[in-house]
Amino acid sequence: MQQVITIERKKYATGLFWQPVGLGVNARVFANKLSKNVPGRIKYFTDFRGMIGIGSMSMGHNRRMPSAAAEVVEAFSEYNSFLAAFSVKQGIYLVAVRNNIIIADKLYGGEDEAKQAYEEFAALPDWGLLVSPAAWLAPRAEEKLINETVTGEAKQSMHPVSNLGGWILSILLIIIFLVGAIYMFRAPMLRMIKINGKSEKFDVEAIENYKRRLAEQDRMLVDTTGRAAKPIEMPFDALPDMHDRANLCYAAIIHLMQVVPGWNQSYAECGEGVATAQLHRTFGTIIDVYDFVATRMPGVEVIENSDSDIVLSMQLQSIPTESRLSDFPIDAAVRNINSTFQLMGAAVDVRPAIETVAGPNGSTESVNVVLVSAVSKLTPDEFVKIFEDYYAVALTSIRWTARDRTWNYEVKIYVK
Numbered sequence: 001m002q003q004v005i006t007i008e009r010k011k012y013a014t015g016l017f018w019q020p021v022g023l024g025v026n027a028r029v030f031a032n033k034l035s036k037n038v039p040g041r042i043k044y045f046t047d048f049r050g051m052i053g054i055g056s057m058s059m060g061h062n063r064r065m066p067s068a069a070a071e072v073v074e075a076f077s078e079y080n081s082f083l084a085a086f087s088v089k090q091g092i093y094l095v096a097v098r099n100n101i102i103i104a105d106k107l108y109g110g111e112d113e114a115k116q117a118y119e120e121f122a123a124l125p126d127w128g129l130l131v132s133p134a135a136w137l138a139p140r141a142e143e144k145l146i147n148e149t150v151t152g153e154a155k156q157s158m159h160p161v162s163n164l165g166g167w168i169l170s171i172l173l174i175i176i177f178l179v180g181a182i183y184m185f186r187a188p189m190l191r192m193i194k195i196n197g198k199s200e201k202f203d204v205e206a207i208e209n210y211k212r213r214l215a216e217q218d219r220m221l222v223d224t225t226g227r228a229a230k231p232i233e234m235p236f237d238a239l240p241d242m243h244d245r246a247n248l249c250y251a252a253i254i255h256l257m258q259v260v261p262g263w264n265q266s267y268a269e270c271g272e273g274v275a276t277a278q279l280h281r282t283f284g285t286i287i288d289v290y291d292f293v294a295t296r297m298p299g300v301e302v303i304e305n306s307d308s309d310i311v312l313s314m315q316l317q318s319i320p321t322e323s324r325l326s327d328f329p330i331d332a333a334v335r336n337i338n339s340t341f342q343l344m345g346a347a348v349d350v351r352p353a354i355e356t357v358a359g360p361n362g363s364t365e366s367v368n369v370v371l372v373s374a375v376s377k378l379t380p381d382e383f384v385k386i387f388e389d390y391y392a393v394a395l396t397s398i399r400w401t402a403r404d405r406t407w408n409y410e411v412k413i414y415v416k
Contacts, residue, residue: 002060012068016053044158070156084131232359
């Protein structure tokens with residue numbers, strides 16, 4: 001059926017395929033990769049709060065049509081998780097959001113089907129808000145009208161996934177520029193090609209001087225053993241920004257911890273270049289996991305440890321890095337971090353250490369490092385704010401444990 005609802009004579013897109021998008025990822029390129037999961041030939045997308053929603057013309061969507069889910073999320077912005085079902089002219093419209101990620105956005109033509117979907121979602125814990133039609137008599141739910149919730153303030157509209165028109169315009173502009181440049185500089189170019197039929201003479205002395213400088217530089221890079229000396233690459237020479245790293249891991253863990261019917265998440269962990277999540281079977285099947293991953297989690301690999309134990313794995317995108325080294329004395333850093341966690345009333349393990357790096361020809365170099373291990377209820381984007389004064393911070397591991405709903409952090413701070 002068409003995934004479009006009408007509110008106050010204005011049409012809104014529903015039924016979008018939503019996925020979180022990593023920091024720094026081009027929204028249109030990411031939408032183009034995900035569009036294969038959406039039926040139809042002409043696809044549209046919208047970018048909203050770090051997520052991409054994809055629809056198509058075959059679903060009734062068109063250019064500049066606003067997203068109904070984005071409007072509802074804006075209306076209930078005080079809730080990180082909510083489940084809402086609205087009666088609309090076209091049927092029942094259902095929206096579900098978990099940890100600020102849209103996991104359901106669908107228009108149902110039949111009330112029975114919509115109510116069944118609502119009850120399956122409602123069985124999950126920790127909903128901040130439940131909304132349903134009053135006739136359903138749903139526990140803890142309240143009724144809200146769609147025209148009072150969707151006010152048109154979100155301004156999130158659909159755009160074509162294909163940017164063919166933009167490419168054509170860019171190519172035309174390049175052609176016009178090249179033709180203009182050739183016209184303006186044709187005379188100097190002709191003089192360079194042909195100057196009375198004579199070739200330019202090379203400055204032999206300048207070439208010899210250049211060769212001598214290159215040879216001198218090569219001699220400076222050779223050690224006493226006669227072998228080329230390579231500088232030791234220190235671990236703080238390629239550190240990503242800790243906020244970028246935290247946001248990337250947070251998005252990856254949310255992506256991996258989506259609710260797979262019949263399977264419970266045990267934990268999710270973000271390492272240096274890969275994020276993983278472990279699932280344990282309750283009543284589902286392995287086929288359920290593969291089907292869910294194929295449609296809702298592109299780029300995720302399924303690893304079968306056993307028939308009831310599965311690991312989901314995804315490669316993390318690279319983050320720009322730079323050389324960072326904190327000016328904090330190591331003892332002052334340990335003392336300040338301990339004091340910060342004491343003021344927060346939180347347990348932490350902070351200890352000084354020395355990290356030694358091996359170089360070529362048996363050489364070594366060392367750097368002072370502060371190691372921090374902490375368990376916290378703070379999400380990664382909030383947790384890293386504790387270390388903003390230390391500059392050279394590496395989040396080596398971020399782990400989310402579903403049983404006690406806590407975050408485990410392993411942090412390194414490189415100091416002089």
